[in-house]
Amino acid sequence: MATNKQFHHGGLKLALLRAARDLLDEEGESGVGVRAVARRVGVSHAAPVNHFKDRRALLTALTAELIDDIRVDIENRLKTVSEDPVTRIETIANVFIDYGAHHPNRYSLLWRYDVVDHESEMMRSKSDIIYDFICDEIDKLTTGRNIDRDTIAIGLWSMLHGYIDLKIVGMFEDRADSVTGEDRPRALVKMFRTVLDNYGL
Amino acid sequence: MATNKQFHHGGLKLALLRAARDLLDEEGESGVGVRAVARRVGVSHAAPVNHFKDRRALLTALTAELIDDIRVDIENRLKTVSEDPVTRIETIANVFIDYGAHHPNRYSLLWRYDVVDHESEMMRSKSDIIYDFICDEIDKLTTGRNIDRDTIAIGLWSMLHGYIDLKIVGMFEDRADSVTGEDRPRALVKMFRTVLDNYGL
């Protein structure tokens, strides 16, 4: 008979993660503290230790959740799209670019190797997931040909990540732009399209 | 008659910045604290406030120094190289890639908008410097032609930054590699070369 309230919480762990995510959105990584999260949930400052041994563990669990969200997003969008690998790559790229634009603090956290434990059991399988999506499609294009799969994939993945990251930092803000801001990502994807063309893909 | 020792230090400001840089290399951004820096220089915990009003100000000043170093590096390397814009772009890229590989903590700090004040007087002129180097060369290639300068520059700059950043995070570590690690950057630069070719540059 699952009572979903024990004495102060049904699932404190879930509540903590939800609070952590909200704090991340509002204040950035530095705002996601053990005490701050506990405070927001309305629980004592040391309560989280039962579910996350560390601030590091908390941030790592949060990051794992975020990555899962992105994975689901990509999977859903890919279902609505043709089997053409290039189209699918563009789809993946767009999901990712949108994610970075709408949730800059979440995106930045994903790559903070100093506060997130990418070697943990929870993360080891996850941190490469988005990259793997890209590789899958590149594979379809390159199988049977004498082309280095990784060079293409790393090139695309690097450009994608770099663009999102630099945009979050504010690099491209006051730059004279003959291409409007919204079309810029598309221009980059199209640019990479020419790379594939060049390799005969 | 400039006595270079006042009562405890000649140039405490410089010494603090030097200590900050060392701590950054050894422990990463989180290791660069006001108190830790003061401790290393051998001065009281509140001494730095006279020269840097904040931890933020300290990190910002350090970042400004690092960017200056890179600028000097690039300028020097460009002197030893032909006037061919593509060659010069490759040179810039290589300097930057090497910097990221040898000083990962320094490179990461450059883009930490949460702890570095990129809007400060000191930074406003500096944070675009490396990007400007690239733009200068792209300009030489695109002037007179109906090609969007920024799309090319942003694409290259994004790929460059993204690759360095992802490499620091450890993304490409255990990945099957038909291209050896050292040749990877060159492969990417060459890949971008094909982009330029495609635009007829």
Place this chain on the structure above:
DNA sequence: TATAGATATTGACGCTGTCAATTATAATAA
């Protein structure tokens, strides 16, 4: 109903950044 295990609280510790008050030094004016 008693016991055991999980879960939350309380209080303490050392660390941090920051500020105010104080002391020490250096440069300048009388």
Place this chain on the structure above:
DNA sequence: TTATTATAATTGACAGCGTCAATATCTATA
């Protein structure tokens, strides 16, 4: 020379943080 002023460093305090140990509380099981 001595007195004055501005600069620079010290000391001590404060609240916040992460973490740990000891304690209290609730849940489930025997």
